[in-house]
Amino acid sequence: MDFLDTAIKVAASGLNAETTRLRVVSENIANAQSTAKIPGGDPFQRKLVTFGSELDRASNAAKVSVNSVRTDNTAFPTKHDPAHPAADENGFVKMPNVNVLIEMADMREANRSYQANLQVLKQARDLISMTIDLMRTR
Template structure:
């Protein structure tokens, strides 16, 4: 396989991985204030994406893929709110382990990686087009 096609495959795998990461970050942000519907129950637990490198046998290139989407096992924050339906017998409510600042940083990083892969695809397509034009001109 030629290097230009390999670069397209690598960038496409990056786009797919970052799309999953952006979806997970969006889900975390949407549930950042979600509490349990049961008194003393656990709220939404933050999710994290685990990436793996995979060798593409066709191109010989190392591609990125999503290995798994796991739950973050860090502790929940607890605050006193006796009027909340999720409060336990002491009036304490468990809040999700989602830190909005961390999620925004993850979103920015995933967005930049996505844009970088997209730019790689655009430049590779341009190089392929230029190569075709050169081949036409030489005939």
């Protein structure tokens, strides 16, 4: 049953990492149109999640972890809107560097990874339950 414990730990680490990823993607989508409050100021800056691998010495298994949540340093697109409160002296407004299509694709991928890790937990639970049932019949 030690291998099931390891599978559960690895899947749980994946669930935690994908939860963070989904939270960050949701924040990006929610702020896709958030401009600065002052003229010429910077708008919302897209956030990125980077994953890493860490060794669980007790089970000798590699678990996934969130290395960092950092900002995306790509350039802000601009839009000409002289009436906007955040417009600079030339009438351009910096828009967030968030592409909603990319965020939706990232969200879909994170959701699928989350579901895969959840399925591992369900299978491990079923195997443990079946093992207990076998032990009872003896």
